Amino acid sequence: MGGVDVRELSAMVLRACREVAGFVGFVELVATKSYPNISELQALAVRSPPTRVSIDLPDLAAFFARHDLQIGAGGGAALERAAIGAPSLVLMAAENQRGVVSALAASDTAATLEPDTPISQKSVGDLVSALIGDADRRRRLADKSSQLVDGRGAVRAALCLLSRELKVRRAEREDTSMMFEWRNHPRTRSVSRNTASLEPESHARWVEAALGDSDRCLLVGYVGDLNVGVLRFDDLGEHLMEVSLYLDPDLHGLGLGKALLLAGEAHVALLRKHSVRVVATVLGDNLLSQKLFESCGYCLADGRWQKNVTTHEAHWG
Helix, strand or coil: CCCCCCCCHHHHHHHHHHHHCCCCCCEEEEECCCCCCHHHHHHHHHHCCCEEEEECCCCHHHHHHCCCCEEEECCHHHHHHHHHCCCEEEECCCHHHHHHHHHHHHCCCCECCCCCCCCCHHHHHHHHHHHHCCHHHHHHHHHHHHHHCCCCHHHHHHHHHCHHHCEEEECCHHHHHHHHHHHCCHHHHCCCCCCCCCCHHHHHHHHHHHHCCCCEEEEEEEECCEEEEEEEEEEEECCEEEEEEEECHHHCCCCHHHHHHHHHHHHHHHHHCCCEEEEECCCCCCHHHHHHHHHCCCEEECCEEEEEECHHHHHHC
16 A cells, blocks of 8 residues: 555454455565654554564565455556456555556556545445456456556557667578567557468478568568568669568557667668669558558559668768
């Protein structure tokens, strides 16, 4: 319930579990040495076995993972619990938690009290009782919360800042499983001309053929030591090339698509040692990809997005 639990919600929730919900199983309370009423909380735990008060835990992730239900405030720990996939009941312990609690409730990734319902021993106990009796809902909360928060926020922030540092390299056989996972992801297939699920064996054969095809340039984009996307250029003859690309599905919205496309253009223009006209086919309802190509200087003509890429532009890319 927060580092100092100024509203003394920990004791109230324990009573709600015992006296209202009638729960007789193990309860673990987590607090810090900064909590001013820690002695009273420990005394209450002794009178309400089996209960343990853990103080200044060095590993909260393990705490989140070892219980069937978590009850906590709607601060940053609410997202940490979600990252672990812990089914949670979230309470708004402070006004600045309203946005987090409302969003978690709206997406059904955490249970919480109905809007305008006061936090009380009765209201919390009734909700705890309902959750104890509904294993399916607890399982759904766990599944949805783990999908909402995957713990890669720091990586995404770094990639957003470093998107201009993106480079491309030739794809290799060792990239086959990575490319299959990304290309076969439902998010990627939903905006592809071929939306069917792929088979690993046929995809591996396709990669092998692509790597040996002089008219096809298969590239992997990377930032630092992290691979972030794939793009392919097919030589259509007469200095015309068709491009297609996709990102790691978990890394959308960071500006990497534009960086990947521009880096790929520079690579093929320098590789061919002459100016090329690059074209792309984008589905009519794929507005994000349309905006991507437009932002990179492409124009829509004859149903395809088109752009002239010169070796001079590529050199100074």
